Amino acid sequence: MTLTALLRRVKAASDTPGRFATAHGFRRSFRDWSSEHGYARDLAERALADTVANKVEAAYHRTDLLEQRRPMMEAWTAQVFQS
Numbered sequence: 001m002t003l004t005a006l007l008r009r010v011k012a013a014s015d016t017p018g019r020f021a022t023a024h025g026f027r028r029s030f031r032d033w034s035s036e037h038g039y040a041r042d043l044a045e046r047a048l049a050d051t052v053a054n055k056v057e058a059a060y061h062r063t064d065l066l067e068q069r070r071p072m073m074e075a076w077t078a079q080v081f082q083s
Contacts, residue, residue, distance in 0.1 A: 033079060039072050047073060 003023035012021035027048060034044040046065045 030076060033076065034072065037075070043068055043072060047076075 003026060007021045007023060014021045030048065031044055034047075035041075042061075043065055046063075047069050
């Protein structure tokens, strides 16, 4: 929500008249990039802070995978600032 809040604050234009841009495209770009670079789905979803929809799976999957996410996020940062 931080990126969406920023886009609203700066009134970033959207393709839809009367609306502001959202971060959905940025999220989708990250998911595509992480898949293309061989990162596990769970790792990418944890990086996006998504919740596990299945309650049973959520009960058993409590880690935030922080140390495994760190190299992925550093590589994503390099990708974003390279583009």
